[in-house]
Amino acid sequence: MIDWQKIRREIHIFIAALLFALTLGGTLLFIHQQSYTQWQQASNQQRQASIRLQTASNQKLLLEQYQQRFNALKTGNVLGEEQRINWVETIQQSSTRHAIPSVKFTLDQRATATLPEDITGITVYISKMRLDMNLLHEGDLYNLFADLDSRAQGLYGIKSCTLKHEGTPTSGSEITSSLNGNCDLYWYTLDEIIEPQYDENGEPIAPDGMMQDGGEEI
Numbered sequence: 001m002i003d004w005q006k007i008r009r010e011i012h013i014f015i016a017a018l019l020f021a022l023t024l025g026g027t028l029l030f031i032h033q034q035s036y037t038q039w040q041q042a043s044n045q046q047r048q049a050s051i052r053l054q055t056a057s058n059q060k061l062l063l064e065q066y067q068q069r070f071n072a073l074k075t076g077n078v079l080g081e082e083q084r085i086n087w088v089e090t091i092q093q094s095s096t097r098h099a100i101p102s103v104k105f106t107l108d109q110r111a112t113a114t115l116p117e118d119i120t121g122i123t124v125y126i127s128k129m130r131l132d133m134n135l136l137h138e139g140d141l142y143n144l145f146a147d148l149d150s151r152a153q154g155l156y157g158i159k160s161c162t163l164k165h166e167g168t169p170t171s172g173s174e175i176t177s178s179l180n181g182n183c184d185l186y187w188y189t190l191d192e193i194i195e196p197q198y199d200e201n202g203e204p205i206a207p208d209g210m211m212q213d214g215g216e217e218i
Contacts, residue, residue: 135181
């Protein structure tokens with residue numbers, strides 16, 4: 001004879017066990033998903049922190065590589081206002097020191113230089129200077145530029161320079177030869193640059209109150 005009560009009880013136990021197993025499995029799956037999500041978030045945060053650290057390291061290395069050049073520009077008064085008075089005084093003092101017969105100059109107001117399209121984020125200015133000189137010999141021109149190199153505050157380049165001997169008749173039959181020099185110089189200046197600062201995550205710290213001033217013509 002079949003014991004239906006026993007069978008019904010076993011079925012109930014089986015169903016209860018199945019429901020418990022399904023509930024437990026769902027709970028374990030939920031916990032696994034939560035743990036995986038938290039692991040992904042932690043992994044992403046670690047990856048982002050690693051990227052920021054690498055960026056900061058690269059920026060620090062780049063800054064160290066160019067620090068010497070930056071300091072040279074800063075101490076040489078290439079950054080910021082142009083040193084027009086110093087340029088003029090250096091030329092006048094050099095003319096007196098080396099007894100150059102005549103040095104006349106014109107200095108244009110500085111203008112913004114045209115840079116290649118791939119150079120951005122920096123403004124370069126050019127101040128054009130014209131030198132018209134009467135020299136005793138070629139060494140006068142060498143001495144003048146040597147003084148500009150060592151005494152002038154700024155950075156310049158020689159665009160063009162010509163020397164020409166001209167004969168000048170005297171009261172007698174002799175002809176005195178004079179040497180005339182004409183040179184075009186470019187004086188270069190850049191906007192004042194503030195050294196970048198970075199936080200502990202390698203992010204640049206923006207300075208407050210940055211201002212850019214223009215130059216004045218003497």
